[in-house]
Amino acid sequence: xxxxxxxRDYILENYLFTDDQSVLNNNDSFLDKGIIDSTGILxxxxxxxxxxxxxxxxxxxxxxNLDSINNIVTFIEQKQRVA
Amino acid sequence: MCGIAGIFNLTGKKPITRTDLVKMTDQLSHRxxxxxxxxxxxxxxxxxxxxxxxxxxxxxxxIHNEDKSVWVVFNGEIFNYIELRKMLKKKGHIFYTSTDxxxxxxxxxxxxxxxxxxxxxxxxxxxxxxxxxxxxxxRDRVGIVPLFYTIKNNQLIFASEIKAIxxxxxxxxILNTQALDQILTFWSPLSPDTIFKDIYEVSPGNxxxxxxxxxxxxxxxxxxxxxxxxxxxxxFEEQIEELHHILIDATKxxxxxxxPVGAYLSGGLDSSVLVALIHNYGGxxxxxFSIGFDDESLDESLYQKLMIQHVKTDHxxxxxxxxxxxxxFIRTIWNTETPVVRTGPVPMGLxxxxxxxxxxxxxxxxxxxxxxxxxxxxxxxxxxxxxWAKNPDSSLRPILLKRLYPYLDLTQSQTISYLKKFFGDAxxxxxxxxxxxxxxWKTTARCKEFFSEDVNNNLSxxxxxxxxxxxxxxxxxxxxxxxxxxxxxxxxxxxxxLSSQGDRMxxxxxxxxxxxxxxxxxxxxxxxxxxxxxxxxxxxxxxxxQAMKKYVPNxxxxxxKQPYRAPDISGFxxxxxxxxxxxxxxxxxxxxxxxxxxxxxxxxxxxIRNGRAIGYKDNMSLVSILSTQIWHxxxxxxxxxxxxxxxxxxxxxxxx
Numbered sequence: 001x002x003x004x005x006x007x008r009d010y011i012l013e014n015y016l017f018t019d020d021q022s023v024l025n026n027n028d029s030f031l032d033k034g035i036i037d038s039t040g041i042l043x044x045x046x047x048x049x050x051x052x053x054x055x056x057x058x059x060x061x062x063x064x065n066l067d068s069i070n071n072i073v074t075f076i077e078q079k080q081r082v083a
Numbered sequence: 084m085c086g087i088a089g090i091f092n093l094t095g096k097k098p099i100t101r102t103d104l105v106k107m108t109d110q111l112s113h114r115x116x117x118x119x120x121x122x123x124x125x126x127x128x129x130x131x132x133x134x135x136x137x138x139x140x141x142x143x144x145x146i147h148n149e150d151k152s153v154w155v156v157f158n159g160e161i162f163n164y165i166e167l168r169k170m171l172k173k174k175g176h177i178f179y180t181s182t183d184x185x186x187x188x189x190x191x192x193x194x195x196x197x198x199x200x201x202x203x204x205x206x207x208x209x210x211x212x213x214x215x216x217x218x219x220x221x222r223d224r225v226g227i228v229p230l231f232y233t234i235k236n237n238q239l240i241f242a243s244e245i246k247a248i249x250x251x252x253x254x255x256x257i258l259n260t261q262a263l264d265q266i267l268t269f270w271s272p273l274s275p276d277t278i279f280k281d282i283y284e285v286s287p288g289n290x291x292x293x294x295x296x297x298x299x300x301x302x303x304x305x306x307x308x309x310x311x312x313x314x315x316x317x318x319f320e321e322q323i324e325e326l327h328h329i330l331i332d333a334t335k336x337x338x339x340x341x342x343p344v345g346a347y348l349s350g351g352l353d354s355s356v357l358v359a360l361i362h363n364y365g366g367x368x369x370x371x372f373s374i375g376f377d378d379e380s381l382d383e384s385l386y387q388k389l390m391i392q393h394v395k396t397d398h399x400x401x402x403x404x405x406x407x408x409x410x411x412f413i414r415t416i417w418n419t420e421t422p423v424v425r426t427g428p429v430p431m432g433l434x435x436x437x438x439x440x441x442x443x444x445x446x447x448x449x450x451x452x453x454x455x456x457x458x459x460x461x462x463x464x465x466x467x468x469x470x471w472a473k474n475p476d477s478s479l480r481p482i483l484l485k486r487l488y489p490y491l492d493l494t495q496s497q498t499i500s501y502l503k504k505f506f507g508d509a510x511x512x513x514x515x516x517x518x519x520x521x522x523x524w525k526t527t528a529r530c531k532e533f534f535s536e537d538v539n540n541n542l543s544x545x546x547x548x549x550x551x552x553x554x555x556x557x558x559x560x561x562x563x564x565x566x567x568x569x570x571x572x573x574x575x576x577x578x579x580x581l582s583s584q585g586d587r588m589x590x591x592x593x594x595x596x597x598x599x600x601x602x603x604x605x606x607x608x609x610x611x612x613x614x615x616x617x618x619x620x621x622x623x624x625x626x627x628x629q630a631m632k633k634y635v636p637n638x639x640x641x642x643x644k645q646p647y648r649a650p651d652i653s654g655f656x657x658x659x660x661x662x663x664x665x666x667x668x669x670x671x672x673x674x675x676x677x678x679x680x681x682x683x684x685x686x687x688x689x690x691i692r693n694g695r696a697i698g699y700k701d702n703m704s705l706v707s708i709l710s711t712q713i714w715h716x717x718x719x720x721x722x723x724x725x726x727x728x729x730x731x732x733x734x735x736x737x738x739x
Contacts, residue, residue, distance in 0.1 A: 017683035040698030
């Protein structure tokens with residue numbers, strides 16, 4: 001499964017509690033749309049660290065890296081390239 | 084305190100059966116285990132369940148005036164009854180008891196409906212003026228003591244708790260979806276609504292006057308703040324002196340009682356202040372009670388011990404284990420009679436049980452201080468957001484957000500850019516009357532994503548729009564800090580802290596709580612103090628700390644504020660599944676009750692089971708959904724068994 005789909009399924013299942021793909025666009029901001037609160041983001045970090053075998057450092061924890069599906073995908077790809 | 088109940092005929096004389104009054108009053112036995120009393124004529128019937136605290140021998144209610152033309156059933160305390168009694172005696176009134184209750188009937192004779200403003204206390208009562216065929220329902224200024232009512236078959240039916248109204252309305256209750264939406268925004272319904280459709284509360288500070296079939300609702304007291312910066316301009320030292328004086332008196336008059344009075348001791352500033360004042364000025368032996376938690380991040384035992392040593396109090400402590408939450412949650416919802424978004428009430432029920440077991444009936448407690456004297460982190464948050472809103476591009480101003488919620492690991496591990504994104508909501512609209520509450524209301528409202536289609540279709544107005552309809556016009560001329568205080572006092576404090584987490588948990592174990600910080604003299608004094616004296620930069624309750632620092636150890640004055648919290652998700656999920664949780668959250672039951680979306684709830688349940696749920700949203704959603712399901716189970720699905728059947732007491736909390 002491509003990164004994007006994995007992230008998408010995870011967000012739908014764990015934050016929107018649905019499998020309806022149409023409720024979320026890849027550019028939707030999780031915070032603006034109230035999908036993930038500031039505490040929930042830590043759960044997302046656990047998930048991507050586990051699933052994609054990358055490490056999210058403190059300085060990586062910024063909305064530019066984590067606040068939409070596209071942001072996360074770009075972030076993971078960057079991380080994987082560096083590794 | 085006590086329990087009151089009654090029926091009033093709106094269309095003239097009609098027999099009121101004593102059996103109905105007995106049925107109602109029986110449901111309030113926990114509020115008043117020391118005796119029952121009734122009054123009945125062809126217009127009105129009163130029932131009273133008594134918890135004897137003042138005048139143990141002759142204080143039986145209902146109580147009447149000299150010629151028995153004015154009657155009252157009363158729940159609460161009038162703390163200035165000694166002074167009022169003296170004044171009324173001088174005016175020629177003759178007393179037949181030494182109760183605080185009796186001052187009500189004479190005071191009413193003297194001043195008519197204006198009499199309420201003379202009262203310093205916490206109360207809910209019904210007063211029957213036979214000559215004028217007029218009934219009054221009155222509730223204290225801030226909502227310490229509850230009073231509910233409904234109208235059915237041309238009768239006004241009222242009681243201290245809704246469970247006393249249910250046995251005689253003979254109709255299965257319906258959930259008020261608008262109220263549920265409000266709970267999942269403000270933590271409580273907007274007064275006078277309740278979660279029961281067509282059942283209302285008498286709003287705090289209100290009198291309902293009923294004559295024949297006409298009734299009018301009047302506010303005799305309301306929270307109010309200076310408009311356009313017209314604050315108390317005296318030197319700070321004088322303000323400190325006045326607070327000192329009021330607080331000592333507010334505490335002393337709350338020790339008036341014919342039974343011994345204890346105090347809750349949380350380890351925070353407010354309860355420590357009260358305990359210290361009783362120690363220094365009370366003239367009564369100190370007896371204190373506290374609660375602790377397994378989870379160290381919630382536990383404040385260390386600070387409790389500090390204070391116990393400081394004043395050498397005789398102290399009892401009870402520990403709330405995670406499992407205590409699940410074990411006591413059904414009973415808790417039976418007592419709150421409303422869904423809750425947090426499990427906070429449960430430990431408060433364990434604490435009042437401890438007090439009861441130790442043979443005490445009355446405790447002083449520190450509620451209200453944070454709202455009135457500026458203690459909450461929400462006020463700090465508002466101050467920072469306002470400061471930041473003046474220069475939204477500043478990179479330094481949002482760094483202050485790091486100083487919020489120091490007790491939450493999660494907030495501490497957030498980067499500034501995340502905090503900015505979260506708290507930066509509506510920064511360009513800092514003039515909004517509810518600017519202070521946007522982050523909290525938005526966070527709580529996320530639970531609404533679980534609503535079923537039917538609930539969503541039933542909602543006619545957005546809860547925040549509804550709030551805007553009921554807040555006073557003058558608010559737009561108040562300081563933003565005062566607006567935040569007002570919203571906090573009206574929604575969360577009255578509707579949740581003083582009721583679900585306050586009166587209901589206290590009275591479920593026949594314990595009366597008394598709240599010196601909610602003395603209206605203190606509220607009125609504090610309202611006029613400039614916000615900068617309440618919170619100096621980001622130092623909360625600055626005025627209170629200055630006034631009380633000589634009584635309390637520095638380590639308690641200087642500690643960062645830790646709000647009271649209890650285990651939420653971790654209170655229900657262990658190695659072994661809990662049967663009632665499984666049953667009430669199953670797809671089948673969720674579908675049957677039809678308040679939430681079964682598929683979504685199932686996915687939340689799975690997520691929690693997999694140990695993946697840690698955020699606020701999941702915690703609040705779980706508690707809200709589960710408590711709503713329990714509410715339905717107790718008050719709707721089992722309405723007949725619990726309220727109409729003969730041997731109901733046995734069935735009420737049977738395991739599902």
